[in-house]
């Protein structure tokens with residue numbers, strides 16, 4: 001397994017990062033609906049119940065799930081960042097969703113009862129967690145036959161994004177993401193959690209260069225925090241040059257993003 005930057009210093013730096021970007025997070029990230037529809041369809045089989053979105057951020061995915069499953073499900077929105085949870089509350093209220101509870105907690109010590117949830121979801125967050133401890137905690141709070149859905153960018157998928165291909169050192173610096181085999185191994189070592197399906201999602205992106213520069217400057221991926229200030233400035237300059245070299249229409253820079261969804265069953 002690769003060495004991950006999850007020492008105390010790195011954890012504190014990421015906490016500050018998410019606190020800082022909470023007000024603008026929703027403006028600079030793209031929310032994909034296909035994984036939401038996938039999960040909502042699976043949840044349709046259940047008449048009612050309780051679910052948790054762990055590492056929920058400002059709630060953009062939890063909100064879309066809540067809109068689709070309606071009042072039948074209560075959603076616990078779990079994140080360790082007060083800034084992210086403040087904006088989550090605002091987003092849910094503004095969208096008229098009331099059946100949710102923000103929970104400030106670490107992903108490995110969630111203050112919810114054992115065997116209490118039908119479903120746990122986590123979007124774009126597991127690379128920030130202690131994976132084995134998060135899995136153990138998910139298994140504890142899930143009911144028998146409850147489902148865990150993990151949506152993430154894999155390490156190799158990250159290297160094929162516009163940033164991985166053209167932003168200097170982006171793919172190398174982002175060493176927290178997992179490869180599929182690593183994730184499978186992690187689940188094999190957990191006695192209760194069994195992978196029932198692995199699904200790849202592909203999203204066709206078309207953005208103007210101006211928007212990409214704005215995203216990077218606003219650190220829409222936490223990877224950009226791993227650059228020193230002058231290093232980031234030089235890398236951004238080189239990124240723009242690389243785009244100019246590879247694309248003719250600067251209003252329509254296109255590429256395909258890929259993500260992976262793991263559907264996991266809790267069997268006790």
Ligand SMILES: C[S@@+](CC[C@H](N)C(=O)[O-])C[C@H]1O[C@@H](n2cnc3c(N)ncnc32)[C@H](O)[C@@H]1O
Nearest residue numbers: 018055056057079080081106107123124125128
């Ligand atoms: C990249 S954001 C993803 C947010 C959201 N799921 C989304 O896709 O918009 C990662 C989130 O995980 C949270 N986070 C990081 N480490 C955490 C931990 N150990 N326990 C709980 N939340 C954590 C961060 O505060 C942040 O909101």
